[in-house]
Amino acid sequence: MTALTVDLDLVRKYNRPGPRYTSYPTAPQFTDQYERAVLAAEMAANHRSQRPLSLYFHLPFCETLCWFCGCTTITTHDYLRTKPYLAHLEKEISLIARDLGPDREVVQIHFGGGTPNFFPPEDILRIGDLIRQNFRLSADPEIGIEFDPRRLTRAHVAAFRALGGNRASLGIQDFDPAVQEAVNRIQPEEVTAQAISWIREEGFSSLNIDLIYGLPRQTPETFATTIERSLRYAPDRYAVFGYAHVPWVRGGQKVIEESDLPGPDTRLAMLKATVETLTGRGYAYIGMDHFARENDELTLAQRAGTLQRNFQGYSTHGGTDICGFGLSAISQTETHYRQNAKNLPAYYDALDRGELPITKALFLTADDQIRRDVIMRLMCDLSLDYGALGGRLGINFAEYFAPEIATLGGEPAADGLVELSAGGLRVTDRGRLLLRNLAMVFDTYLDRKPRRYSPTV
Numbered sequence: 001m002t003a004l005t006v007d008l009d010l011v012r013k014y015n016r017p018g019p020r021y022t023s024y025p026t027a028p029q030f031t032d033q034y035e036r037a038v039l040a041a042e043m044a045a046n047h048r049s050q051r052p053l054s055l056y057f058h059l060p061f062c063e064t065l066c067w068f069c070g071c072t073t074i075t076t077h078d079y080l081r082t083k084p085y086l087a088h089l090e091k092e093i094s095l096i097a098r099d100l101g102p103d104r105e106v107v108q109i110h111f112g113g114g115t116p117n118f119f120p121p122e123d124i125l126r127i128g129d130l131i132r133q134n135f136r137l138s139a140d141p142e143i144g145i146e147f148d149p150r151r152l153t154r155a156h157v158a159a160f161r162a163l164g165g166n167r168a169s170l171g172i173q174d175f176d177p178a179v180q181e182a183v184n185r186i187q188p189e190e191v192t193a194q195a196i197s198w199i200r201e202e203g204f205s206s207l208n209i210d211l212i213y214g215l216p217r218q219t220p221e222t223f224a225t226t227i228e229r230s231l232r233y234a235p236d237r238y239a240v241f242g243y244a245h246v247p248w249v250r251g252g253q254k255v256i257e258e259s260d261l262p263g264p265d266t267r268l269a270m271l272k273a274t275v276e277t278l279t280g281r282g283y284a285y286i287g288m289d290h291f292a293r294e295n296d297e298l299t300l301a302q303r304a305g306t307l308q309r310n311f312q313g314y315s316t317h318g319g320t321d322i323c324g325f326g327l328s329a330i331s332q333t334e335t336h337y338r339q340n341a342k343n344l345p346a347y348y349d350a351l352d353r354g355e356l357p358i359t360k361a362l363f364l365t366a367d368d369q370i371r372r373d374v375i376m377r378l379m380c381d382l383s384l385d386y387g388a389l390g391g392r393l394g395i396n397f398a399e400y401f402a403p404e405i406a407t408l409g410g411e412p413a414a415d416g417l418v419e420l421s422a423g424g425l426r427v428t429d430r431g432r433l434l435l436r437n438l439a440m441v442f443d444t445y446l447d448r449k450p451r452r453y454s455p456t457v
Contacts, residue, residue, distance in 0.1 A: 405425075
């Protein structure tokens, strides 16, 4: 694949706040003012469907807080806290599994956090037992785990492999000691190297590395060094996120010295170097912050038009319903989203009463479903086929989205982000970095209920 070149002037022009579109409508639209009876009916109907399942388990505990973190976490040194959490996970699994139809097959499982490897190996194996006892797994499910190298032992890796884990995602963020100190994540490279060695020796088939640009004390030169050092480990995939400094949402970020944060031009220089380096070293730019080897399943799925996007990022498993377990976990079906309680007492109390710990939900209108499909196809396929989409969605695409097409045919087309024809549109290489901006054109909620978002790049 030819290395991409990033036009910084163009990126500056479009770099404004916007959603990440891991869902549509996005999570800020979820509400606690929903009809419980309606949700119960929606869930009952969904449980009887034959759509495959993707299970997500949120394991929230961390020994220390990384100050950049935007996840729902609980910082503690008390490892015994995993025991009541596991007991309540079992209750939640039982409540969901008892109503599932016998044809529901699990094709994907993901463990996130927090720090999944905060849990001792025996707890990890117990979770594996609970999954096998309560769900029907496909012959070869994709099972991914987010590992923190700093708390990892070989026994953790072996336990996750024993429950079927085959995809590992490793948080590095930055190798530079000054940056690590500035975000409270001290992680010597030898610790990371040891974790990667264990992951490969235990038989995981895929390795993803997470990096973050825009962190305090980073410079284009130091981040370029981090990228080069990470390439030594030849990961199958990269997720290179732009740090979102949103202290009004994530209180832990208030500790970060804003004077240490790189300015917009420095951030963009890091992004430019990242895209150009990785695409020049054999990685396909999937979109937004994801890169994958040319022969990786993500790359092949994108070429085949079967790539998907959800709360775990890009995925090869389409047509699935996501069933989330644990604190703050989000579930997704064709007709609704639902989210669990974000604080532990509320999560525990609901399950102790024999109730699911759902505190927010959103029911999708027909228009929501149409726009979700269009936004996800745009972000996954980097193109829209008006005829194919219109036929599947039961609309005349060009008429339904006439204002949006006209908007995209203005500045975005003039700036070379998209190419439009009578039958569809294609995102250019110049436009790949600005997928969030292009998706925002189809989002009817941005003006209805303004929110504060991180910059799109």
